[in-house]
Amino acid sequence: MGVTLFSIEQVNAQQGHRITRIAKIQVDPAQLESFNAALKEQMATAVKLEPGVLTYYAVADKGNPSDITILEIYADTAAYQSHIQTTHFKKYKATVQNMVKSLELIDVNLISVAKKPGM
């Protein structure tokens, strides 16, 4: 039982350093398809190449598809600082700079996650 408690504390300590954020982006509707392609490429590349980029979910309002919300989870502050210095992130920022009308970043705390296995 001591071992079990120790493991749970380790997990909590690790998750306690995580950076979780919501990004709200308003995109120029005329450039939405190009924006979404660049976003998908950035997400896939960062998760593939960077050990500390853990999770991205990007969604678009059904009623207004150029209103985009992204849930982002990084391992810790160092992982995030490293991320924004990568070639792929800088390429993404340069590609979308004239497509983005507004960007709001909201620091959040993860209350809870519940998912089916494999989701």
Added chain:
Amino acid sequence: MGVTLFSIEQVNAQQGHRITRIAKIQVDPAQLESFNAALKEQMATAVKLEPGVLTYYAVADKGNPSDITILEIYADTAAYQSHIQTTHFKKYKATVQNMVKSLELIDVNLISVAKKPGM
């Protein structure tokens, strides 16, 4: 190669029926701890008991922890309709009815997900 393409189309067709939503909830700050406990229980129970409840991420604004955002993914409309009729969901709604100051539900389309294995 024919088989591979067929499998990808099957996955896309299945995901095309999914219901993805963002819920924005403002909670009475005095009852935040009770609300979060009820929310966590609802999320865990629904994912455990209901085949069509796939994913929940609940986060709280760091600057204002009673501003809560939930990303929800259901298998399809039938799964969602079934979900809101369950005993555990009705219990949750009854428990939190006097804790919730406002609730906004936003239907969204999933643009893309990128996650580390096991996340």
